[in-house]
Amino acid sequence: xxxxxxxxxxREAVEFxxxxxxxxxxxxxxxxxxxQDKDDSYREIKENMLGWxxxxxxxxxxxxxxxxxxxxxxxxxxxxxxxxxxxxxxxIVQEEQVTPFHxxxxxxxxxxxxxxGNLLVQLYNSTEDEQLADTPVTVSVDxxxxxxxxxxxxxxxxxxxxxxxxxxxxxxxxxxxTGTVLIGEVSSVNDDxxxxxxxxxxGRFPEIEEDEAPLYLLYNEYPGxxx
Numbered sequence: 001x002x003x004x005x006x007x008x009x010x011r012e013a014v015e016f017x018x019x020x021x022x023x024x025x026x027x028x029x030x031x032x033x034x035x036q037d038k039d040d041s042y043r044e045i046k047e048n049m050l051g052w053x054x055x056x057x058x059x060x061x062x063x064x065x066x067x068x069x070x071x072x073x074x075x076x077x078x079x080x081x082x083x084x085x086x087x088x089x090x091x092i093v094q095e096e097q098v099t100p101f102h103x104x105x106x107x108x109x110x111x112x113x114x115x116x117g118n119l120l121v122q123l124y125n126s127t128e129d130e131q132l133a134d135t136p137v138t139v140s141v142d143x144x145x146x147x148x149x150x151x152x153x154x155x156x157x158x159x160x161x162x163x164x165x166x167x168x169x170x171x172x173x174x175x176x177x178t179g180t181v182l183i184g185e186v187s188s189v190n191d192d193x194x195x196x197x198x199x200x201x202x203g204r205f206p207e208i209e210e211d212e213a214p215l216y217l218l219y220n221e222y223p224g225x226x227x
Contacts, residue, residue, distance in 0.1 A: 001062065001206040006054055007215040013068050013092050020115050020182050022090065025072060027051065032214055035223050048074040048082075049192070051219035057100060058203025067099045068092045071219065075189035077106075087190040091183035093119060095174040101132070101199035103169045109187035112161040117178030119156040123148065124169040130197055132169060139163060169199060 017024060027045055030038075045051065050071045059065035069091050075084035087107075093099070095117060103126055113119050125133035138147045140163040141154060148154070154162055155175065164170055174181045196204060205220065214221070 001054070001056055001060075002209045002211050003214055004212045005062065006206075006208065006218075007212065009054055009062070009068060010052065010215050013070075016092060016116075016180060016182065017090070022114070022182065024070060024090070025050075028070065029216065032217055032221075035217065038223075044076075046219075046222045046224065047079070048076050048084075049190075049219045050074060051222075052216055053192070053219055055204060055206055057198075058206075063094060063097060065098050065100065067097070069185075071190075077189050077191050085189055087185075087187045089185040089187075089190075090114075091185060093172065093174045093181045093183060095176050095178065095180065098173045099171060100202055101169050101171040103130075103167050103197050104164075104190075104195045105166060105197060107187050107190050107195050108166055109164050109185055109190075110161050111156070111164060111172070112184040112186065113156040113158050114182040114184045115158045116174075116181045118158075118175035119172055119181045119183060120175050121154045121156065121162055121170055121172045123152055123154065124150050126167045126169055126197075132199065137168070139165075139168070167197075 028051065050073065053069040053071065056062040056066040069089050072088045072090060073084070074087040076082040101124070111119070111121065123137045123139065125135050125137055127133045132150070134150045136147050136149055137152065138145065139154070142161055156162060192204065
């Protein structure tokens with residue numbers, strides 16, 4: 001992806017989030033220059049992967065296959081002294097913009113439609129060899145336990161949510177003609193570097209063509225990240 005495309009996506013996201021009366025933490029708006037004077041007291045932001053995350057899953061067509069995420073809080077699976085056992089993200093999904101089939105080995109999550117259009121979520125159980133199963137899927141939608149056929153599509157209107165357990169394949173996109181969707185994700189601690197099993201191979205983190213300066217850094221671009 002080009003840096004200019006990432007910058008444009010961020011600008012649109014900030015406007016959309018503000019229009020929905022949601023407030024991001026201050027570090028969302030720190031520039032590369034702002035990060036240069038941040039001392040070791042900000043290590044949690046870097047080490048726990050807080051901040052902007054944008055991917056086209058290697059499709060080179062973000063509006064068709066892509067996702068914007070902002071991690072607001074997260075624990076750290078690799079540090080025993082980190083007692084935070086939960087994570088929270090904000091996601092933006094455009095109409096008919098697909099996040100491909102995947103599951104998580106360790107993360108359990110609630111996906112919440114916080115406003116805008118409708119979110120469509122398609123579900124399959126996974127087999128022992130991590131393929132799509134043809135068995136009925138049991139899920140919780142706003143506290144209601146229900147069982148649906150394999151491949152069922154659940155529609156989440158604003159305010160509705162679904163609980164996705166580990167190893168449950170899910171694919172989601174914004175419903176056509178309903179508007180862009182603002183999504184909240186509340187989950188157990190998340191490490192996207194190791195906990196995503198995609199049904200088909202994808203490029204999780206984009207290679208960036210630097211055609212202009214970054215508006216804001218992605219979480220894996222912070223100075224000294226991982227140090």
